[in-house]
Amino acid sequence: xxxxxxxxxxxxxxxxxxxxxxxxxxxxxxxxxxxxxxxxxxxxxxxxxxxxxxxxxxxxxxxxxxxxxxxxxxxxxxxxxxxxxxxxxxxxxxxxxxxxxxxxxxxxxxxxxxxxxxxxxxxxxxxxxxxxxxxxxxxxxxxxxxxxxxxxxxxxxxxxxxxxxxxxxxxxxxxxxxxxxxxxxxxxxxxxxxxxxxxxxxxxxxxxxxxxxxxxxxxxxxxxxxxxxxxxxxxxxxxxxxxxxxxxxxxxxxxxxxxxxxxxxxxxxxxxxxxxxxxxxxxxxxxxxxxxxxxxxxxxxxxxxxxxxxxxxxxxxxxxxxxxxxxxxxxxxxxxxxxxxxxxxxxxxxxxxxxxxxxxxxxxxxxxxxxxxxxxxxxxxxxxxxxx
Amino acid sequence: xxxxxxxxxxxxxxxxxxxxxxxxxxxxxxxxxxxxxxxxxxxxxxxxxxxxxxxxxxxxxxxxxxxxxxxxxxxxxxxxxxxxxxxxxxxxxxxxxxxxxxxxxxxxxxxxxxxxxxxxxxxxxxxxxxxxxxxxxxxxxxxxxxxxxxxxxxxxxxxxxxxxxxxxxxxxxxxxxxxxxxxxxxxxxxxxxxxxxxxxxxxxxxxxxxxxxxxxxxxxxxxxxxxxxxxxxxxxxxxxxxxxxxxxxxxxxxxxxxxxxxxxxxxxxx
Numbered sequence: 001x002x003x004x005x006x007x008x009x010x011x012x013x014x015x016x017x018x019x020x021x022x023x024x025x026x027x028x029x030x031x032x033x034x035x036x037x038x039x040x041x042x043x044x045x046x047x048x049x050x051x052x053x054x055x056x057x058x059x060x061x062x063x064x065x066x067x068x069x070x071x072x073x074x075x076x077x078x079x080x081x082x083x084x085x086x087x088x089x090x091x092x093x094x095x096x097x098x099x100x101x102x103x104x105x106x107x108x109x110x111x112x113x114x115x116x117x118x119x120x121x122x123x124x125x126x127x128x129x130x131x132x133x134x135x136x137x138x139x140x141x142x143x144x145x146x147x148x149x150x151x152x153x154x155x156x157x158x159x160x161x162x163x164x165x166x167x168x169x170x171x172x173x174x175x176x177x178x179x180x181x182x183x184x185x186x187x188x189x190x191x192x193x194x195x196x197x198x199x200x201x202x203x204x205x206x207x208x209x210x211x212x213x214x215x216x217x218x219x220x221x222x223x224x225x226x227x228x229x230x231x232x233x234x235x236x237x238x239x240x241x242x243x244x245x246x247x248x249x250x251x252x253x254x255x256x257x258x259x260x261x262x263x264x265x266x267x268x269x270x271x272x273x274x275x276x277x278x279x280x281x282x283x284x285x286x287x288x289x290x291x292x293x294x295x296x297x298x299x300x301x302x303x304x305x306x307x308x309x310x311x312x313x314x315x316x317x318x319x320x321x322x323x324x325x326x327x328x329x330x331x332x333x334x335x336x337x338x339x340x341x342x343x344x345x346x347x348x349x350x351x352x353x354x355x356x357x358x359x360x361x362x363x364x365x366x367x368x369x370x371x372x373x374x375x376x377x378x379x380x381x382x383x384x385x386x387x388x
Numbered sequence: 389x390x391x392x393x394x395x396x397x398x399x400x401x402x403x404x405x406x407x408x409x410x411x412x413x414x415x416x417x418x419x420x421x422x423x424x425x426x427x428x429x430x431x432x433x434x435x436x437x438x439x440x441x442x443x444x445x446x447x448x449x450x451x452x453x454x455x456x457x458x459x460x461x462x463x464x465x466x467x468x469x470x471x472x473x474x475x476x477x478x479x480x481x482x483x484x485x486x487x488x489x490x491x492x493x494x495x496x497x498x499x500x501x502x503x504x505x506x507x508x509x510x511x512x513x514x515x516x517x518x519x520x521x522x523x524x525x526x527x528x529x530x531x532x533x534x535x536x537x538x539x540x541x542x543x544x545x546x547x548x549x550x551x552x553x554x555x556x557x558x559x560x561x562x563x564x565x566x567x568x569x570x571x572x573x574x575x576x577x578x579x580x581x582x583x584x585x586x587x588x589x590x591x592x593x594x595x596x597x598x599x600x601x602x603x604x605x606x607x608x609x610x611x612x613x614x615x616x617x618x619x620x621x622x623x624x625x626x627x628x629x630x631x632x633x634x635x636x637x638x639x640x641x642x643x644x645x646x647x648x649x650x651x652x653x654x655x656x657x658x
């Protein structure tokens with residue numbers, strides 16, 4: 001396959017995937033070409049636009065609308081409180097949808113029979129993972145709205161990291177826990193045939209191509225699954241799920257943030273090591289423009305009960321704080337923009353930086369250009385609630 | 389014999405700077421160092437495999453120059469401590485990662501010239517190693533246990549630590565060890581001195597020590613080459629004539645002193 005080109009197999013894959021919605025919208029290359037920066041390595045972002053959008057494509061049902069719920073009782077002794085998290089999510093869902101009935105609010109996004117993936121973030125370990133309080137609350141809401149337990153999957157890129165922070169069968173009985181990169185009970189990443197388990201879990205029909213070579217030593221490869229210029233989407237998003245609820249954490253990344261868009265983009269593809277230095281902003285935006293993410297992520301629930309304001313995306317205890325906040329939106333771009341203000345406010349208060357610099361959020365501008373959501377603060381409809 | 393002194397001296401200093409410890413050496417500890425402790429199986433990472441531990445967070449370490457990491461959960465008096473030892477490419481690199489990671493230190497235990505203890509973490513920079521010991525409850529017992537673990541690790545390190553004062557000739561600050569930060573690229577700046585992000589722009593090939601001194605920010609910037617220094621000068625539209633005279637005040641108000649061909653001292657007043 002040549003760069004920025006489609007082979008015959010790929011072409012029919014895309015046509016096949018798009019056929020269900022072909023009638024809904026014309027085949028168009030919307031904003032993708034306009035955001036390709038000539039100084040940056042080329043990517044296959046133009047491919048993303050070749051699959052027509054659906055009625056649930058990002059930014060989803062409520063573009064630009066973000067609900068922020070604050071609750072001082074949500075974290076006690078640095079431990080998130082599940083009952084309070086449940087109430088916060090309840091409030092946010094009702095306000096986001098304008099429904100009075102909670103089940104109707106959830107059914108706006110998900111329905112019984114659909115396979116629902118909860119994209120958590122365990123990367124920074126126990127100190128700064130998506131909390132069990134929020135994850136369990138979301139599951140409780142889903143079950144109460146009629147979603148079958150066996151149709152709920154907690155997923156992320158690395159199964160071993162999920163286990164490390166307690167996303168396991170013992171804590172989540174009946175819920176499937178799934179990762180792309182897998183270590184067996186003996187600690188090996190390789191099966192008996194010497195093949196990476198992760199290789200089975202990537203979908204070579206779906207990829208993000210970028211003109212940056214991923215070259216890894218033997219020790220690094222299990223965490224990347226493959227090298228080269230292709231980052232393949234995990235089968236979790238291309239095949240195993242119908243809908244995705246994104247549950248990132250409120251974290252900084254330098255003076256920028258790593259929240260909804262980053263959680264999806266870097267969690268859904270292989271061979272990411274090559275993308276951090278040269279294409280971080282592009283990856284955060286462009287990977288989410290591909291159909292398996294764009295058309296399946298229906299809801300974003302940012303776990304901001306605890307988060308960090310510096311040292312992110314890693315977990316440095318001195319930079320971890322209680323934001324006591326949950327943000328909910330169908331629009332991940334708008335949600336990230338509001339998240340930035342919360343983190344920047346904390347950084348200014350802590351004298352980490354003097355003023356907010358939202359211009360660093362290039363990935364949000366790019367995302368907006370790709371039609372994935374609203375990044376312009378003036379156009380975001382923020383609703384704030386304080387549960388006391 | 390005396391004619392060989394220069395060569396012997398050169399080899400001696402070379403051995404101190406470059407070969408004082410076996411490449412790949414880790415001051416990792418086990419039950420023989422802390423008999424009361426219980427150790428999980430350690431995880432180790434080298435080079436880019438650090439992505440496997442901290443994903444995108446690895447970029448900062450790689451920017452500084454990362455060699456390897458030893459990670460273990462250590463149990464002591466019924467409590468757990470996530471202990472991370474990062475071997476960087478040299479003492480300056482270790483100080484760099486330490487300097488942008490510390491924050492509001494409650495104390496600076498005398499385990500090495502560079503330490504920082506908070507409720508939940510003990511950070512140490514010793515030789516080419518950056519050490520982080522994290523607890524989850526933040527009480528006094530945790531502080532004491534963290535010091536025991538830290539001491540056992542530092543005891544096994546036998547190499548010089550970074551000398552930050554060497555970066556700032558003529559600049560005295562009693563808080564230099566506590567407050568100076570060292571950066572080697574964009575991510576270091578973003579983490580340690582985000583307000584200087586525009587000042588450095590896309591500059592590469594430098595190592596800078598940054599110190600807040602009253603109302604002034606003092607930058608000691610060592611460049612890898614004349615080309616790098618010239619690009620930095622061009623970024624700020626500096627008059628090359630002023631740089632060649634050794635010292636001068638630039639249009640934007642900062643005072644720039646050229647200490648050597650590749651080394652600038654910049655003072656920016658608020």
